[in-house]
Amino acid sequence: MPQPYDRAFKVLAEEHPRGLLYLFARLPLDVPAEVELVGRDLTLPAFAADQLYRVEIEGRVRLHHLEFQTRYETEMPDRMLSYAMAAALKYGLPLESPWCC
Secondary structure: OOOHHHHHHHHHHHHOHHHHHHHHHOOOOOOOOOOOOOOOOOOOOOOOOOEEEEEEEOOEEEEEEEOOOOOOOOOHHHHHHHHHHHHHHHHOOOEEEOOEO
């Protein structure tokens, strides 16, 4: 059930976005900026990584992600970020990947 402060925050977020961004995101009020409210509902596309491994060495557990490509694709960095985010959310473990952290 929504709390009273949920409604107050929603009013602030929708009716005074510059003030909210100033308070919480350090967007200066004296800098000209166009602020547009966009939809909050987010959905992730269904995708599967080529290989994910859970590896434990000396009590430290990490995920290792391998993705294989025969050619470079321009959307590959974005896809790798999506894989890393999805794996981190699902397993809650640090991730090793040749493409990222």
